[in-house]
Amino acid sequence: MELFSITVNTQTRSEQECFHRILSDKQKELHKRCKPLKFKFSASGDRIVWTCSGKLPLTSWGVTPELLRHEISEAVAAYIMEEKEQELAARLLVAEFQFQDEEELERVLQWFLLLLEKEDGASAEFHRRRRKELTDSIAACFIESSELNLDGWMTFRMHGYKQELREMAEYAVDEFMLDQQYEEFVSLLKYFVYFQEPLMPLVHVIHKGGEDFILLDGNLKPIEKHEHDELVMEKIDQDMQIEDMVVSTLISVSPAKMVIHTREPELPVILTLSHIFDQRAEICCCCAECSHFLGGMGSSILTVSASPDYNNC
Known part of the structure; x- marks a missing residue:
């Protein structure tokens, strides 16, 4: 049946x-x-x-x-x-x-x-x-x-x-x-950075992993968080808040060139930083600073700048 x-x-x-x-x-x-x-x-x-x-x-x-x-x-x-x-x-x-x-x-x-x-x-x-x-x-x-x-x-x-x-x-x-x-x-951040005059020639962004970052100047000295970082973000948009103060600190020091040292170049936070700072930003996976701060040796070097130059990396 x-x-x-x-x-x-x-x-x-x-x-x-x-x-x-x-x-x-x-x-x-x-x-x-x-x-x-x-x-x-x-x-x-x-x-x-x-x-x-x-x-x-x-x-x-x-x-x-x-x-x-x-x-x-x-x-x-x-x-x-x-x-x-x-x-x-x-x-x-x-x-x-x-x-x-x-x-x-x-x-x-x-x-x-x-x-x-x-x-x-x-x-x-x-x-x-x-x-x-x-x-x-x-x-x-x-x-x-x-x-x-x-x-x-x-x-x-x-x-x-x-x-x-x-x-x-x-x-x-x-x-x-x-x-x-x-x-x-x-x-909006990208637009703000584009019209902002550089205040520092070089900044190294050491990505230790996850949301753990170290910011160093061209002499590899730590960059301290400025008291006016929040004011910078407030000036951009009072209705928006950003948890990662790395971005606000980088915007406040306005580097002419920013090198991001990371072993994870495809992470969203890394890509976001690159997008915001556009031609000023470079992503490095293999250099002396990478080896010193991140350990080991990476296998590639990426850049979002029009004229990549790692001589100062």
Whole structure:
């Protein structure tokens, strides 16, 4: 007898292949556990039907109805997240959030979709919750009926999943706005530095790791934090605060040239310093100062200046 059936209308060849691949993988897995189970795909145009058949009771085969419902529901959830989620996310973002223009909408959408694809970091918990919500909700539908029309279910029954997407969208919009504010602030700092007259010929920025920095002048003497550093930052923008006082100290001494000695040139903080000071900044990974303060020998030298010169490094 037919135990379960899933019907879906596919719009593209990609959707057809995705549905067939995920359900095929799941039926192979189930067949290993319970050989008497039988599976079948049938298609008519864009409409695909997948069925699972077998004799009752399932427990005599070592498979419980609960386990079978859960396994099939997991496969359907995987299909939705892989093939349908981005389209659903885009619709939700457009319908529920206001944007200034099409360009801003497109940028937020790309950031949102990128977060949805990630399964680590801050996105990991969202991903786990969405998959669980889908799996549990589909399994509940199979308790009510052995037949699942996936298109109808996605239209009328996936409220919990859409709420998870909505929370993810809110997080993406907030992160995007923070990122925008950060970019604007860095651009403001860069503009301020560009028009600032150099007050010191050379500054060495020794990056010890993480947010640990040592600032030295051209004679390798420590540069003390100036009392007016905060005033410099306040002059730039009273509404913005920056935790890393390295930036404010560097802006206050306004070096004509700044050499950043680091073993981690791709760190965001290093790239930010390079961006703010632009042509004045150079990144060094291998010189006498690097060896003395950081130990060992680096393998490369990078620069963001138009005319790299490490003679004074």
